[in-house]
Amino acid sequence: MNLLSKRIYLFYFSIVAIVISIILLVVPGLPLGIDFTSGSTITYRWEDKNPTQDQISESMEKAGFDTSIIQSMGNKEFFIRTSDLGLNGKEKIDDQLKDLIGELPVTLDVNTVGSSVAENTIRNSIIAVFIASLFVMLYIIYAFRNVEQAYLYAIAAIITLIHDVFVVMGLFILISLFVGSVVNSIFIVGILTVIGYSVNDTIVIFDRIRENLIINKSTEFINVVNMSVRESVTRSLGTSVTTSIVILSMLLFGGQSLRDFLIVLLLGVIIGTYSSIFVASNLLLTWRYGLKK
Numbered sequence: 001m002n003l004l005s006k007r008i009y010l011f012y013f014s015i016v017a018i019v020i021s022i023i024l025l026v027v028p029g030l031p032l033g034i035d036f037t038s039g040s041t042i043t044y045r046w047e048d049k050n051p052t053q054d055q056i057s058e059s060m061e062k063a064g065f066d067t068s069i070i071q072s073m074g075n076k077e078f079f080i081r082t083s084d085l086g087l088n089g090k091e092k093i094d095d096q097l098k099d100l101i102g103e104l105p106v107t108l109d110v111n112t113v114g115s116s117v118a119e120n121t122i123r124n125s126i127i128a129v130f131i132a133s134l135f136v137m138l139y140i141i142y143a144f145r146n147v148e149q150a151y152l153y154a155i156a157a158i159i160t161l162i163h164d165v166f167v168v169m170g171l172f173i174l175i176s177l178f179v180g181s182v183v184n185s186i187f188i189v190g191i192l193t194v195i196g197y198s199v200n201d202t203i204v205i206f207d208r209i210r211e212n213l214i215i216n217k218s219t220e221f222i223n224v225v226n227m228s229v230r231e232s233v234t235r236s237l238g239t240s241v242t243t244s245i246v247i248l249s250m251l252l253f254g255g256q257s258l259r260d261f262l263i264v265l266l267l268g269v270i271i272g273t274y275s276s277i278f279v280a281s282n283l284l285l286t287w288r289y290g291l292k293k
Contacts, residue, residue, distance in 0.1 A: 007285060010278045014163055021170025030173060033069070033081060033182035035121050040085040040112045042093070044105035046076040051101045056080070059096035065089070069182060077108070081182075084112060125188045129165075132192060133158055136199050140206070147210050156283040157202045160275045164198040165191060168267045175263060186261045194268030201236055201276030208232045209281070221288055225281050233277055240273035 034041065044056075053070045056078055060068040068082040085093075090110065098104040137154045144150040168191070175181060208228040216224055244266060251262040 007278070007282045011282055011286065014275070014279050014282075017167050017170070018163060021166040024170045024173045025166075028173065028177070030169065031176045031180075031182045033184035033187075034083075034113050035184040038113050039081065039083050040089070040110065042080045042082070042085075042090070042110050043073070043108040044078050044080070044097070045108055046101070046103055046105045049101050049103040050076055051078075051097075053078070055101055056097065059100045060093060062100075063089070063092040063096045065093065069180070081184075085110075121185065128188065128192060129195070132195050133161060136161065136195070140203070143203070144206065144210060147213065152284065152287055153206050156280050156287075157199060157206070159283060160202050160280040161195055161198050163279055164194060164268065164271050164275050167271050168194055168264060171267050171271075172264060179259075179263075181260045181263060184260065186258070187264060190261045190264030190268070193265055194272065197268055198272040198275065201239075201272050202280045204236065205229060205232050205276050205281055209284070222285055225285055229277055229281050236273055236277060240269055243269050 033039075053072060056070050057068065060066075060070070060080070060082065065082045068080055071079045071081075073079050090107075094104060094107075137158050140154040140157050141150050144153045147153065172181065172183075172187075205228060208231055209225055212219075212224045212228050212231075213221075216227075219227075247262055247266045247269065251259065251266065254262065
């Protein structure tokens with residue numbers, strides 16, 4: 001079975017997916033949380049009453065904070081992300097909570113993230129992704145140093161990584177329109193995890209190609225690549241399915257605090273599996289033969 005027989009269609013499919021993702025990054029754009037914009041967080045605890053998230057959300061809206069994110073921390077504690085409280089925003093929220101729930105909660109913590117802190121978060125996130133990509137490229141060049149044109153494997157892995165990050169962000173934007181997910185610090189952790197997973201899957205395929213090139217020196221390169229993909233696809237799909245089941249279980253039955261991270265992780269596993277099989281190996285063949293063969 002030739003898994004790459006329709007590679008030209010897969011090539012164009014990936015390009016279309018990246019273009020659509022870039023468009024979504026412009027309009028409507030990533031739903032940035034307060035870590036990247038600025039805003040305030042409040043941690044409340046109730047002594048007697050046991051309010052619901054809907055009650056707290058309604059109180060926040062009446063206080064004039066419509067875009068709040070409320071997370072239950074257990075033991076009647078709630079963590080709230082909202083826009084900048086300003087001078088008397090906290091007092092307005094307290095009044096609304098007392099009126100609606102019937103008890104003034106204990107304020108455990110209040111923090112406000114200014115614009116300068118948000119700018120530092122953005123800069124540090126970009127640096128983290130860049131450094132991760134650089135080390136990935138250097139590692140692949142070293143690991144495949146005995147393979148002809150080893151730098152092409154590194155470039156293919158980086159392009160595959162970029163493909164995964166853009167498509168995951170595009171899909172995350174679409175999902176956020178329905179579930180209200182936002183981009184925060186844990187989102188960046190998720191993206192870095194996706195980078196690691198994507199590279200791991202890609203290296204598994206590339207390593208099998210390297211081994212088969214040594215064993216089958218007289219076999220044409222396209223046949224070696226197809227053979228390597230066939231030999232690796234069961235392992236890649238098995239790992240992806242089992243990992244996705246665990247993540248999906250945590251997403252369905254876990255709390256709100258890890259929801260956005262798990263969404264990014266689930267998307268990354270699915271897209272990373274696709275790209276390691278059909279994008280990374282496709283790039284190697286494209287550089288060797290173009291899109292004709």
